[in-house]
Amino acid sequence: MIRVALVDDHPVVRAGVRALLEGQEDLTVVGEASDAHSAEQLVAALHPDVVLMDLNLGAGAGGAEVTARLRALAEPPYVLVLTTYDTEADILSAIDAGASGYLLKDAPPEDLFRAIRGTARGETVLAPAVAARLVRRSGPTLTEREVEILGLLATGKSNRDLAKKLYVSEATIKSHLAHIYTKLEVDTRAAAVARAIEQRIIRPVS
Amino acid sequence: MIRVALVDDHPVVRAGVRALLEGQEDLTVVGEASDAHSAEQLVAALHPDVVLMDLNLGAGAGGAEVTARLRALAEPPYVLVLTTYDTEADILSAIDAGASGYLLKDAPPEDLFRAIRGTARGETVLAPAVAARLVRRSGPTLTEREVEILGLLATGKSNRDLAKKLYVSEATIKSHLAHIYTKLEVDTRAAAVARAIEQRIIRPVS
DNA sequence: TTCCGAATCATCCGTTCGGCTATCGATTGG
């Protein structure tokens, strides 16, 4: 019997996953948590085999942080990230934090079951769409610096502002922008920002 | 007994809502659909009292369209929109299409129950966050024209492009942009696009 | 009917962008 814990701030999703898993003979839900803090308590107390983790836990610590802390425990559970969609950086940081897999919430139940069973065996499981993003590097890969600049672009900064903020010359900024435009196949900052948000390279939050 | 039909492309969500509703004595789920087409068939065949509708049905027709068609039936069901989050325009078009209410998926189960019961009685139910958006007109209200321009801005169009596309002069475009900047409290197109996406005024899709 | 907002158009002007072309050190990886 694989003991599963759910961490998600959506009651509907928790109920859904629970209902689906209870229909499987070898899977059982031993607990639920809706925030970072109770998630840690839950895992410490119940020692589940697998934790289904939503990365977006509303307010407070994010799923990646929680994942890292859970994996730092004495007998760490396997963590399977189950989320709707996130930034490439989010995915990477979750995996960095020790997540064993990454599934999207719109996955069919069979995929979910398979992923949990695989995870419980210590396998790494990635949703096809996610794997594609990571392996094929779907689309061009932006450098850290470029992502940083994109983030600032979204706040309406001018090249001069960017130069000051990053302690480089305007020429450098323009060079980066040119690279960004090429990679995103755009030719204006506005389109670059829209693209970057659409491709989840940056988030639209300030 | 209130007969409910679910329309959502996420199996997990369908299972979750079903599980939650089955725990209520006066609510029963009579059917599920994951796309526009089967949703219409389902409703025509089963005549549910309330349809829980996700606006984002993946590919194909959107939830608003489906809502409109369902409401055009001889004995139309009440439609309660249950979605994660959408554009102000989406909300309005759903209500235009005849939806009786609008709930967010992260709502606690009790709210969901209340909303379904209210909807079945013919009441209009809006999630607080949604109501606030519509009533208080949270933030400045952009005109249709301004939203249209914002959408095109996100594709990287220049003022001249916009002028040609909208059959007006560049001066007009600049005038609109100035208004947009004022309302969104920004001063560049890039920031305007980011703001607009963040505030769900436009969507980041092309 | 009066008044206001939306949409349209216009001109001026200084600033900023984006394209182009090149160079250079550092780090990483075959």
Add this chain to the structure above:
DNA sequence: CCAATCGATAGCCGAACGGATGATTCGGAA
């Protein structure tokens, strides 16, 4: 160990942008 990539830098130039100001028309609300 040498190629490739990344980050940083530079100058030039035409086009685009954003700010400021003002005007007209039209339709709906007061």
